Amino acid sequence: MNIENLLLHSDELIQHMEDDGYSKSYILLLKTEINWLKKNGNSVGSYEGPVRSDRTKQNQQKCNVDIVWSTES
16 A cells, blocks of 8 residues: 555645644544554555454444443443
């Protein structure tokens, strides 16, 4: 996967999103994903696999927290 263009222009993309009124939380999410790619982009063949795997773990953790929260309330 070629992420060179993204890495070269990520600051411009972020600035454009801020200027166009994107939410701070969405911009933070994008920055997080870009930073992950900067660190790991060359070591993986596809971004989709690791992200799906990580998000599945996050969703399971959130589900567990929601279950605990609802049973303790």
